[in-house]
Each structure stands twice: as structure tokens, then as C-alpha cells.
Amino acid sequence: MVVKVKIDRQKCVVAHFCLFYAPTVFIPMLPEGKPGVAEQFRLNGKIDEGIVPDSLYEAVKEAEKNCPSGAIKVYKE
Numbered sequence: 001m002v003v004k005v006k007i008d009r010q011k012c013v014v015a016h017f018c019l020f021y022a023p024t025v026f027i028p029m030l031p032e033g034k035p036g037v038a039e040q041f042r043l044n045g046k047i048d049e050g051i052v053p054d055s056l057y058e059a060v061k062e063a064e065k066n067c068p069s070g071a072i073k074v075y076k077e
């Protein structure tokens, strides 16, 4: 099982809660400051999709729960 994260950057309203709850996974991207997945966790180099270790599951789940626009999805696969 792996932990996958996805950011719907269209839905994102740049509230930055995800950066607070999982700062090692979600990083602000220029120019508009919307979050992207940090480089080391990216899936096939995509900025909106990644795989994170189990140890970060709770953190990314908190980000998912607190994102006001429902832009973050976390699932185990």
C-alpha cells in the first residue's frame, strides 16, 4: 500500500492550510502561490500528484481535512 496525494489546482483557493499541516509535502509554487507536491514526492514529475511515506499519512490527511475547497485528496492504494 502506498499513500497517494492529489491536488486539484483548479479548485485551490490559495488558503495555504496544506502548507501548514504538511509543509514537507506541499510547497507554494510560483507565480500564483498555489501548492505543488515537493519534488522528492512527485509522481512522474507531476506537480499535482505524489506518493508520500506512511509516516506522513496523518499530516497529509490533516491537510485534506482542513483544505477549505476540497482540493486535496489522499488515499491509500
Ligand code: SF4
Pocket: 007, 011, 012, 013, 014, 015, 016, 017, 018, 019, 034, 035, 066, 067, 068, 069, 070, 071, 072
Ligand atoms: S489548503 Fe486547499 S485551498 Fe488552501 S492552498 Fe492548500 S490546496 Fe489550496
